[in-house]
Amino acid sequence: MSPFSARRLLFSATICATIAGLSAALADNFDLPTKRTDLTEADAKRVADVTRPTTDFSKAEQYEAMQAGGATSIDPVTRNSFSHISANIPFEEEQPFKLGNALFKKLWVSAPSSTQASDGLGPLFNARSCMNCHLNDGRGKPEPDASTSSMFLRLARTAKTPDEERAVANAETINFPDPVYGHQLQDRAVPGLPAEGKMAVSYTEEPVTLAGGETVSLRRPRYAIDDLGYGPLDPATTISPRVAPAMIGLGLIEAIPEADILAHADPDDKDGDGIHGKAAIVRDHRTGKIALGRFGWKAQNASVRDQSADAFLNDIGISTPDQPDPHGDCTEAQAKCKAMATGVQKRLGNEEAPGPILDLVTFYSANLAVPARRKASFPETLKGKQVFYESGCTACHVPKYVTRRDSLDKAQSFQLIWPYSDFLLHDMGDGLADGQQVGLASGREWRTPPLWGIGLTKTVSGHSFFLHDGRARNLTEAILWHGGEAQKSRDAFASLPADNRQALITFLESL
Template sequence: MRKTTKAVLIIATLSTGLYTACRKADISGNDTNPDSEWLSGGSQTAFDEGSGAFSHIFNSLPEHLERVHEIGDQQFEATFVSAPAPVNPGLGPIFNNVSCSSCHVADGRGKVPGTGESAANMLFRVSIPGDTEHGNPKPVPGFGDQLQTRGLLGKQREGDVQITYTTQTFEFADGSTYQLRTPHYVIIDPYTTLPVGILLSPRVAAPVFGLGLIEGISEADIVAGADPDDKDGDGISGKPNYVWDVLKEKKVLGRFGWKANQPTLMQQVAAAYNGDIGITNFVFPKESSEGQTQFDADPGYNYELSDSLLHSVEFYIRTLAVPARRNADNAVVKQGKDIFIASGCIKCHKANARTAVNVALPQLSNQLIHPYTDLLLHDMGEGLADNRPDFDASGTEWRTAPLWGIGLTQKVNGHTNFLHDGRARNLMEAIMWHGGEALPAKEYVRKLSKNDRDALLAFLGSL
């Protein structure tokens, strides 16, 4: 297996303890504390700068829970095939990919298709104007809420997406230039006529490590950071998204997904199996193709993914550790951190959070973590708008993406494509795409000297 072995876990745990003792770490939550910030995931921090940095199990899990994590790991990587089959049957009949790991490569970030390549590894949310009774975006008749770009033999996919880019050149205040590419999406070869006014929103797969810690942050702490009316006058008006919890049958706080449109890891995982792979489960028991010509399920069929396997995958993701900071005491990195704070980036990408007490899983309990997010929705301006509302998120609003581990993207995933649709080809482009509430921070960066811009990138690379 490619995940951390028990022996390595012991070494990592000892390393954490020795490092903490040597640095006399004070986990007070102070943003400028140089000791705690090395431990991005608190006690659930992995010391690995290599290609497996996003794939480490939590420290100090009991043996029986390590086994659940391992089963979930195997299922996360399992390739589904069409039924009947002795192993992993149930793929499709229409789908986006064949396994979780096909999009979340090495538990990390998905890659944007190159010129002329199929967009099949991206996810495209679709809807028509309006909301359902629960506040969801209204599904497209004959297509549902996402475009299925693949189909089984003899089954017609819903369509594909053609991606083209236009590139513009801009200037920093010192006269040096940078380029931004704007993506353009056109649905091609739809299996049936698309309605007028369809809303299309592209997504690339986000990293899955550290999500258990994010789920462990209390709702009260997240909501406490909201300021939807900008009463403090700082130009930042973050707000929570309240979304439909399928199991609880009520609206609750959303915290996962590019627009914070999923409330729990269980619902996120179950929805991905159902929508992305065409695998039914106890949370989403109906085929995504139900009501369409591709639908082929037996009326008496059982769930295609057992409850135990679904729970194991959810637990696997819940217990993925966070890679440690690198070079946090480097002078240039410190300079970059000061710039990150002075620019105002820290107002949304908040360095610190603390998980709530968790008696059921002590490894998640009361951890000071450094995800660099407030998990709130922010208006990012027209440049990044998908113009597709999602529950309380408007067409220009996105959840603040966590930044932890972002400096290891090239090492783990082999690319540096960022933002919700991967349009940014590096971190500086991602910054310069910021608008709306983040426009003052972007302008601050645009006016920096090259030395200061490089320092800012060094800081981000250390996360």
Template sequence: MLTRWTRPNKAIVAVIFAAGVLPAAAQGPQTTPFADDPHLSITPRTVDESARIAAAVAPTRDFTRAEPFEVNPGGKATVRRRTNADAFSQPSGGMGFDRELDFKVGNGLFRKIWVSAPSSTVGSDGLGPLYNARGCQNCHIKDGRGHPPEGPEDTAVSMFLRISVPSDPGAEATEITEFLSTAPDPVYGGQLQDFATPGQKAEYRLGITYEDVPVALSGGEIVTLRAPTYTAEDLRYGPLHPDAMLSPRVAPQMIGLGLLEAIPAADILALADPEDADGDGISGRANIVWSHEFDRPMLGRFGLKAGAPTVREQSAAAFAGDIGISNPLFPDDFGECTAEQVACRAAPGGGDAAHGGFEIDAEGLDLVTFYSRNLAVPERPDAGAAEVLHGKKVFYDSGCTSCHTPKFVTHRLSDQPEQSFQLVWPYTDMLLHDMGEGLADHRPEARATGHEWRTPPLWGIGLTAQVSGVETYLHDGRARTLLEAILWHGGEAEPARQRVIAMPPADRAALIAFLESL
């Protein structure tokens, strides 16, 4: 079960070639890019390198000591583990002065508070007219996770609802096999915004109620899960479409994104097993999405359902949808306002001729992308502790590594030294998995069904409370502890969940200690 990474899935690779991502002539044993970002300056691996990489990423069988380089999960880009809320806000280790300056300028744009147009601060206007937050950092708190609102006084700044309606099969992205066609809500668009600039109406207010779900564990322990119900309340533009599908989203942590982008697509596709050919019960699938940047299908990597192919496109989409800031990939200065929201579309924009008519231009978007790519992964000083090693063995024995693939080696990149040819430990396969009815949102996204989610990376997860000030996990923050997050696993992960429920309490404690060490 732990050797799934060795078998390329030719059916998925064929989808990529059929979609025109690479010409058929590019197929061959040494071809690795497949659907990688064309902007990456990749040096192909040699046969010798491929053999060394296969040995380096092979699953360990020795749990008596830490593996070589395991204390540095981000490779040479790893940074010292800090004990304050800035643990996720450091630039990649070993970064040169000039590149660190770009990182700091990108940080300034990431932290910027945008204002409505027109404004005397021309470089900062263009907010909205509808928005979920006034700046990137407002959602990604200290570059970490957001959280659902806790009580009536807590606004939902780092959480919102995506929305879509069914559309005609094949109406879009017909080049992608198994694409699930959806469309934005005709009135409310692709996500619901709970804030608006002066003179405009916010779309809604997020409502959440919870129901307690007790789970009995071995040893007499009872864990109470909270099952959420989400509602779009105080709708200001009329009712939702009768077939509207809503999906909650909490902002994820930001560390290691450039390293995840630098993992060869071929290595991710090799993990896919959609028909469960090996019979292990795990059927990971690649999400193939349409790239707005490159106007073609690509492997989805980012977002909770792997709906974005690159860090740059994910950043551009967040500017447009979350803040209402136009940019080269999403140029509408009215952001998410639909044709039905006439006053919203007529509101003044902040596009500036000096910035190509956008509210953030290509240079600014590239700086935010650079910043996002280079938020460093902290070290793991306790990787060799006895209880952590015990928990690591429990993690492996329980089958968790069937989805949370421990390690990869990144591309050799001539222009990104921080991400180039590094052994990294993200604990994700970047694939979609059916997580069962309990976590289902019943809303498709590209090839992802309403039961599927991308395996989230686990690096840094033990620092969540330290960075964000509160512990919330999963796509909607319903889990308040790591154990609660595990107990919400279903579908393909149900056997692993049952093992955790039945294992001796000491093994569960060690498993949590291992996760907290990441």
């Protein structure tokens, strides 16, 4: 194992165990709501009735094919299926969506430039536009050597002093960056500045035998960094790969009431089912208020705006009002980087991407439609749905919610949606562990990703790589990598007859 691969597994077991027990207490201490306040008594009963898990698999549930409610796109399936506007957006909001789309695709350039509204890239960066990572608004490619790759390495070290532990416990910080390389390995740089390094990944194949004798080969990745341009990493720094997720349905996820997500949290496994999902407690980047984390592979961001501002800063090196450093992820140890020109134009604002730009990109990101289900009522799909439920998958991949009635965006208000996620943190076992603590998430914990749209990954993004680092080459491999709290469901899948396994995959492909 390379030094970097070994380093990514180094974290304090004591600290992570301590922080793991804080989730429920933090939710109480910070007064996160445990009961919906946006509903009448009659509405609350309707919501309880419609979100109750089904036990009838003979037919599709009412409205099941419209998995984003009124916002669902019913356009024909194409490579642009993740790029449509929510179907219930009023006409007057189509213009900001289109402007946000243009900014999402915008290629930023280095400063100084004659195109002053587009300069400020980097100086260190991973991508020149949002679309570089989110291919057709879908999942990125896990190919570090490819020009179309959206794979990068997060850098972080575990809290190691009492003050640092308190900062994490109070949600004052998500993690502690490498003192030289910052929060993310930047594999690109503007002219005149060296990049930080290059991610290297190698795979070993591991066979897994399923019921009936079928053999599946899983590829286990090993990550390292070549050509470090600024000296070695701190010995305590962990490295963790990330692939950009799909963009659909983000505004609807933000509109799920905190109480409905917290209702599924059980960090102490009081019900004894082996599932102990916990809430991620973070601070809103703009207001500083405590909020429920629900975006990012470790639920480190509370809102679509937080997620957008974080990507602008760390992926592209563009400052916004929420993340105002025009030098992006450059650290004080990188003096030449800090001395490079920025794209701040005072006549346009104090940031390279002033408030209106962040507003438009956030609006666009929040209103990308979820496509309608395909073949939701077909017998094979319904059979797979039943297998999915009976295998225990819905313990984490919670099927449905009703969004807030008082959502600020009326298009996202009081919608029955089917994201198939609890948006909580779960221990996924040694196989998927990255050793990197991010806020309350330990090195073994990940947010349950929503499954809606997963069946269109190949159509939209041109590949079928899954999980946070794209190691799984198809849905079967993705399931077989599940461990920890999901081990029982993973084993149930592996022991199924071949036709039942295929039915479950058919169900997932319909989402």
